[in-house]
Amino acid sequence: MAFRFAPFVVYPSTRVYHLESPLRRSEIWRKWCIGASSTAPGVDLEALNAAIAKKDSDAVKDALDQLNGAGWARKWSSQPYVSRRTTSLRELTTLGIKNAENLAIPSVRNDAALLSTVVGATGLLAVLAGRLPGDWGFFVPYLIGSIPLIVLAVGSISPGLLQAAIVGFSSFFPDYQERIVRHEAAHFLVAYLIGLPILDYSLDIGKEHVNLGDERLQQLIYTGNLDDKGLDRLAVVSMAGLAAEGLQYDKVVGQSADLFSLQRFFNRTKPSLSKEKQQNLTRWAALF
Structure with a gap:
């Protein structure tokens, strides 16, 4: 079992971040490892690679601890002490986050864009179809006009299909790819800094995620006994992607799944927290 941090509504760019194929990414990783080893004599990344391949969170942590001791992974677990305090919206604004008061409000930008496009396109087609001769000009506009209702019905019966359409449509936004990179990199970086081992990640469209693993936290969540220390660590990773978007964009559109994950952690915490x-x-x- 691993913690999966991924945007429910996908997003991202006009800046050129290429989404590499798995084969290409593995080749880049191999070259990077060779380069890293050559610049740091005596550093062996084989143990880390093997642990990640086996999805063994404890082994990943041990390998990174050893690399840290060798002076290589210096930022690993460099911010282990995470403790909450009272925070105001003004502090977030002062830090540079835009529209801090709306950070926790799920975005409907991509959903609204798809629905508006469907309604607008079918409306225009229905008007044009009304100029067809005979009975065609009567029945065809009604058939076209029913398409938005069909889309809504599909969304109610099978939300996954509608979500797939929204994801595909979202790629037309110019900031789509950059948002993905910024959001997932923030999850990755913060988890690394506070010492939560990373087992996997992806920037593939529709599959964006960062998977973390920690046996102790997994057990606490499973039993519904997540303590304050564990909750604080998971909370800062959950909010990292949202904060990264908020520093760059006026509106955050990738927070839905992160907020859902955070609420799940709240529900598994003892003692429970007030609203x-x-x-x-x-x-x-x-x-943070």
Whole structure:
């Protein structure tokens, strides 16, 4: 079992970040490892590679601890002490996050864009079809006009199909790819800095995620006994992608899945948190 941090509504760019194929990425990783080893004599990344391949979180942590001791992975677990405090919206704004008051409000930008496009396109086609001769000009506009209702029905019966359409449509936004890179890199970086081992990640469209593993935290979540220390660590990783977007863009559109994950952690915490404490923890985690 691993923690999966991924945007529910996908996003990202006009800046050229190429989404590499798995084969290409593995080749880049291999060359990077060779280059890293050549610049740091005596550093062996084989143990880390093997642990990641086996999805063994404890082995990944041990390998990174050894690399840190050897002076290579110097930033690994460099911020292990995470402790919440009372946080105001003003602090987030001062830090540079745009529209901090809307950070925790799920975005409907991509959903609205798809629905508006479907309604607009079918409306235009229906008007044009009304000029067809005879009965065609009567029946065809009604058939075309029913398409938005069919889309909504599909979304109600099978949300996954509608979500796939939204994901595909979202790629037309000019900031789509850059948002993905920024969001997932933030999850990755913060987890690395606080010492949570990373087992996997992907920037593939529709499959964006960063997978983390920690046996102790997994057990606490599974039993519903997540403590304050564990919750604080998971909260800052959950909010990292949202905060990274908020520093760059006026609106955050990739927070839905992250907020859902954070709420799941709240629900598995003992003692339980009040709504006010949950709100403050969310703000503090974004600030951290």
